[in-house]
Amino acid sequence: MSCGGGGGGDQDRHGLYHLARGDDAATGGYQFSSNDIESFFFSQQPVGIGGGGGSADEIVPYSSITDYLQGFLDPAGLARHLDVPSQDVPTKHQLSVDVRSHDRDSQGTGSAAGEGAALLTPKSSVSFSSSGGEGEGKSHRCKKGPAKEADEEDLQDDEENPKKATNKATKKKAEKRQRLPRVSFLTKSEVDHLEDGYRWRKYGQKAVKNSAYPRSYYRCTTPKCGVKKRVERSYQDPSTVITTYEGQHTHHSPASLRGSAAHLFMSPGLHTLPPPHLMPPGMFHPDLMSMMHMQYPNPGMYLPPPPMATPPAALQQHHFTDYALLQDLFPSTMPNNP
DNA sequence: CGGATTTGACCTGCGC
DNA sequence: GCGCAGGTCAAATCCG
Numbered sequence: 001m002s003c004g005g006g007g008g009g010d011q012d013r014h015g016l017y018h019l020a021r022g023d024d025a026a027t028g029g030y031q032f033s034s035n036d037i038e039s040f041f042f043s044q045q046p047v048g049i050g051g052g053g054g055s056a057d058e059i060v061p062y063s064s065i066t067d068y069l070q071g072f073l074d075p076a077g078l079a080r081h082l083d084v085p086s087q088d089v090p091t092k093h094q095l096s097v098d099v100r101s102h103d104r105d106s107q108g109t110g111s112a113a114g115e116g117a118a119l120l121t122p123k124s125s126v127s128f129s130s131s132g133g134e135g136e137g138k139s140h141r142c143k144k145g146p147a148k149e150a151d152e153e154d155l156q157d158d159e160e161n162p163k164k165a166t167n168k169a170t171k172k173k174a175e176k177r178q179r180l181p182r183v184s185f186l187t188k189s190e191v192d193h194l195e196d197g198y199r200w201r202k203y204g205q206k207a208v209k210n211s212a213y214p215r216s217y218y219r220c221t222t223p224k225c226g227v228k229k230r231v232e233r234s235y236q237d238p239s240t241v242i243t244t245y246e247g248q249h250t251h252h253s254p255a256s257l258r259g260s261a262a263h264l265f266m267s268p269g270l271h272t273l274p275p276p277h278l279m280p281p282g283m284f285h286p287d288l289m290s291m292m293h294m295q296y297p298n299p300g301m302y303l304p305p306p307p308m309a310t311p312p313a314a315l316q317q318h319h320f321t322d323y324a325l326l327q328d329l330f331p332s333t334m335p336n337n338p
Numbered sequence: 339c340g341g342a343t344t345t346g347a348c349c350t351g352c353g354c
Numbered sequence: 355g356c357g358c359a360g361g362t363c364a365a366a367t368c369c370g
Contacts, residue, residue, distance in 0.1 A: 202343055204362060217361070221342090230361095343368070350361080 184244040192216065192231050192241055197253035200229065211235035225250045 187194060193216070200218035208215045213233035220227040227247040234240040 201341085203364095205344075206360065206362095209359065215360085339370105341369090344366080346363105346365095348361105348363075351359095353358085354356090 182244055182246045184242060186234070187241045187243065188239055189241045190239070192233060193218070194231075194241065194243065196243075198222075198227075198249065208232060208235070213238065220247075220249065222249075222251050 199221040201221045202218050204217035205214050215230055215232035218229045227249050230244045232242050234242055
């Protein structure tokens with residue numbers, strides 16, 4: 001997926017597009033509504049923009065995420081998506097989309113991730129790595145895991161004949177390896193592992209070079225779902241958690257099946273929200289926004305059908321400026337109605 | 339007791 | 355070829 005070279009956007013010198021509600025929201029401009037949320041996170045509709053796109057050889061495993069991303073990259077596309085005039089789409093940065101191609105091992109490496117985290121506005125930032133695999137300078141190191149399942153017979157041979165195994169390893173080496181699509185999220189949070197609606201099993205933890213914070217490796221617990229995620233804390237901004245998803249879920253989110261808005265936003269990180277009365281009218285809290293990204297990191301990840309044709313009932317019926325709803329969702333952080 | 343987490347060992351790929 | 359770093363495995367341990 002070649003996100004760079006896409007259309008429009010307020011791209012800074014770091015190659016970051018900054019799109020979000022900025023001063024407009026603070027001054028009572030356009031307000032997010034439940035419909036926006038649906039569009040933002042659940043829509044399967046492509047948001048067309050010019051440029052970008054992958055070459056014929058490039059693996060673009062799904063179109064919806066690409067379109068989804070590109071919708072962010074293109075203010076006009078985002079405007080169409082949100083059904084607002086394009087000039088109303090601000091270029092202030094609350095949501096920053098990293099459209100750079102990530103070098104060595106995506107942005108997940110300590111240095112690269114840290115750099116990205118430092119460059120990006122920490123709150124509510126979304127970083128998408130170039131996921132094509134072929135186009136990347138270096139292949140990923142994952143040989144076990146999914147590949148292991150595919151090569152069970154090979155492994156059996158390997159046990160019987162180590163020499164043969166070596167040959168196979170050499171042969172495999174020559175093969176082009178494909179990297180699964182990766183999507184990274186930068187989230188301000190005090191907790192490392194943010195609740196995202198899926199169940200994960202931790203299978204490893206590694207110290208990251210040049211970072212005081214380890215990187216944790218998680219795998220989706222659902223059988224035959226090979227989705228992995230890495231969680232690490234930015235060493236330059238320890239308050240920022242970098243979550244990188246890799247692969248496609250082959251099932252619905254357990255949380256989405258519950259359809260509970262309360263569960264949707266249930267995350268320890270949310271307890272760090274400032275008092276809601278400090279939020280400007282109509283302002284969609286960036287942390288909350290980020291949590292939603294965490295909950296539905298990638299609409300395209302779900303294989304058919306879409307996980308939720310409609311948002312949870314609570315989201316359909318309320319605006320997020322609805323104080324009563326916020327009180328229901330965040331009783332610990334919501335004082336009585338001001 | 340079963341599932342999740344921890345953690346050291348191991349594998350792989352890349353740079354020098 | 356060697357060392358380094360990322361990524362994974364799997365036994366040990368923890369926990370509800």
